[in-house]
Amino acid sequence: MANPEILSDGVWAALERSMTSRTTSRNVSRRKFLRFCSAMTAALALPLSYTTQVVEALEQTRRPALVWLEFQDCAGNSEAALRASHPGFAEIVLDLLSWNYHETVMAPSGKAAEKSLADTLKDEKGKYIAIVEGSIPMANNGIYCTIGGRTALDLAKEVCSNAYATIAIGTCATFGGLPAAEGGITGAVGVGDAIPGLRLLNLSGCPANGANLAATIVHWLTFKELPATDSLKRPLFAHGDRIHDLCPRRPHYDAGQFVRAWGDEGHRLGWCLYQMGCKGPNANYNCPQVQFNDATGWPIGVGHGCVGCASPKFWDTMTPFYRALPSVPGFGAESTADAFGTGAVAVVAGLTAAHAVGSIIRNQGAKSNGQPKAKKTIEPNQTPARPTEE
Amino acid sequence: MEIPNSSSSANKANGAVGGVVDRQVVYVWDLAIRLTHWINVFAILILSLTGYFIYSPFMEGRGEATNQYLMGTIRFVHFATAFVFAVNVLFRIYWSFAGTKYARWHQFVPTSRSRLRGLGRMLRYYSFLRREPPPQVGHNPLAGLAYTAIHILFVIQIFTGFALYSLAYRTGFWPSTFGWVNLLMGTPLVRLVHDIVMWLIIAFTIHHVYSGILLEIEERSGLLGSIVTGYKSLTPNHIYESDTANLPKKKP
The missing domain is CATH 4.10.480.10 (Cytochrome-c3 hydrogenase, C-terminal domain)
Known part of the structure; x- marks a missing residue:
């Protein structure tokens, strides 16, 4: 390729409904597009030679549908994803997929919004990607989060079980997050716990990094499958290393x-x-x-x-975030492991010293009374009798 | 049990009045017991010092980080010693089923009636309600039970330790064997338990050394030296008790 910028205008624009034609029509240069592809290849921890494969896959993408649900959340993961400005995230990823439903950013509202969700579920059944942000309340039949009169669990069950795959984004959606912290009353859980048996990917983090979401989508578009995961269903490219x-x-x-x-x-x-x-x-x-x-x-x-x-x-x-070790449970918020440990050692040392003093006094008493130390005297070579007790 | 003839030196300071107790030298602790004991002593000493440093470094590497490996070296010593300790504990548990009489599990878990009775006697002795410590050749039942508890602490320490060790690995033996501990408790709690159990082991050590000295003074049986030599010098009372210690039925 001599000059990708020139090529992009000529050859690639001819591919109707392809990625490139759309990006060029929105003034995403070929250079920017290639930069995005190499960034995604790097984020996926793939060798650089895979860039070509990623480029080809994205060029031929047919805009799969995407549905983004929000439950007990702060929309922080939406923010993080939309503001991620790895080369051309907003221009490219938003164009790679048909984002049919996303409460925070979608244009329609009310019945029109509900209709676009229902249409996607019907027309793209088994083909679309469901993204869930926020935890799902399970207590009291899930009444703590309802949208359009339906509980989060009810909605998630319908949307996720009809999707090709579900991506739980953010710690709330993956493991319950802040709503599941101690003291929470909503019985919040992550998607995997709320609806077992889904084809699920956990993009954890608070917020989950938008680059990781983009890379996951790129991986799916390139290899037609979700990336490899750890035992918590988190992708290894993002959560493999400490x-x-x-x-x-x-x-x-x-x-x-x-x-x-x-x-x-x-x-x-x-x-x-x-x-x-x-x-x-x-x-x-x-x-x-x-x-x-x-x-x-x-x-x-x-x-x-x-x-x-x-x-x-x-x-x-x-928690606590600013201490090397957590507090000792049941010993107050300010108790540290050190105070507890040295305290335990001090108590034992104190009791031991007290016992030593007691033993000395006892032995002194026995001596001054002239009492024999042993209760029973045994003659030499005598067959030992069973010692009398008490 | 082999009971060699008593030596004259073993007869002194028997504490008996009105008669000479004929002390006999008895081989109590086999080589494996003594070796595992001393490996434990040095391992626990090294592990506690390096472990506390890892939690709260009381020294600092000076100058450019390029030329320093203080924490790295101390962690290496901690891990290397941990392997020795773990193998040692594992072997000691095996030896409690395969070892000699006083190494075996019934010395640690009181099941026989006489061992259970011995528990109460030893407690009464410790709380000044009884004048003499009940005679024993091996561990007294209370001490045996304490060693069971300390071995449970050792096993907790090994599991939490290797769970933390496994964090540096993506896959393979360590995460698949010990990773569940981290998932079960959350890694910071694993660290907390690992730290607190260290303090409990130190607290145990204080009592362990004290009670050894106390019983040595009371009985003059060479208790302290026995963990080096393996031999105790015992009165017939002790030896009688040892023969019946694990028999549920009374002798006539």
């Missing part, structure tokens, strides 16, 4: 160089945040590689510890 093992601050961890207080010298030098409660050693995510906000930053990159947002039950298991 943040701790990918972290650019890792050399400081291995060197034993830690931030001890916010703003101290170590913090200014970019040392390891483990002592400040960073949960990077407990979390599997590709944040260090893909990053957020146009790949300009991510939590540890800007000097804040990881909070392990993509993990199951993340709020309950990962």
Whole structure:
């Protein structure tokens, strides 16, 4: 290819309803499109040689339908996906698929919106992708989240079971997230727990990275299947490695160089945040590689510890965020493992010392009374009798 | 049981008044018991020190990170020692079914009537309600039960430890064998348990050493030395008890 920019106008525009024709018609240059394809190949952790395959697949895409449901959520994952500005996300991904239903961004409302959902379910049955954002309340028959008079569970069951596949996006949809944290009354669960047996992919994270969503869609369009997953159904390309093992601050961890207080010298030098409660050693995510906000930053990159947002039950298991270890259950919010441990050792040491004093007093008493120490005297070579007890 | 003739040195300081107790030297702890004990001692010492450093580094690598590997070295020592400790504990559990008389499981789990009775006697002794510690050749029943508890703590420590170790691996033996611990509890709680169990083991060690010294002073049986040599110097009372300790029926 001599000059892709020129080629894009000539050859590719001829393919009717193909990806390229649509992107060129919306002023996405061939260069931008190829940049997007290589970025997606990299995000999927594929060798660069796969870029050609990705390009060809996206060029021939026939705009599969997509339905985006929102339940107990903050729309943060919608925000993250739509604002992801890896080369041309908005222009390209929105055009790759026919986004038929997405409450936050769709133009129709009310009955018209409901109709577009019903039409998709009927016309694209078994072919569309369902994306679920937000947790599904199970308590009290799911009355805590209803849309158009139907519960979240009811809607999700119909939409997800008729889809080719379901993508749960964000920690709420994957594992229940914040609504499932201790104290929640809605009985919130993730999609996988609410509707077992789905062909499901968990794109966890708070929010899930838009680049990972794009890469998942690209993977599906290229290879006609969902990416390989871990035991929690999270794609391995995004959740295979531990943040701790990918972290650019890792050399400081291995060197034993830690931030001890916010703003101290170590913090200014970019040392390891483990002592400040960073949960990077407990979390599997590709944040260090893909990053957020146009790949300009991510939590540890800007000097804040990881909070392990993509993990199951993340709020309950990962808090307190600013301590290396959680509080000891049942001993108050401020109790640390150290205080508990040294306390337990001190109690045992104290009891032991007291017992030692008691033993000394007893032995002194026995001596001064002139009492024989042994209750029973045994003559040499005598067959031992059963010792008398008590 | 082999009971060699008593040596004259074993006869001193028997504590009996009005008669000389004929002490006999008895081989109580076989080599495997003593070796596993001392490997445990050094492993726990190293693991506690390095483990506490990993949780809360009390030293700092100075200068450029390129030239430092302080945490890395300490973690390596922790992991290497952990493997030794784990194999040691595993072997000790095996030895409690295959070892000599005083190494076996019935010394740790009191099932016979006399061992169960011994529990109460030992408790009464510890709470000053009984003058003399009940005679035993091997572990007293209460100590045996404490060692069962400490081995449960060891196993918890091994499982939580290897669960944390498995986090560095995507797939393979470690995640598939120990990964469920992390999924069950959440990794920070695994770390908390791993830390607290360390403190419990340290607390146990304090009592363990104290009660060893206490009983040595009371009985003068060479208890402290026996974990090195394997031999105790015992009165006929002890030896009688040891023969009946595991028999449910009374002797005439």
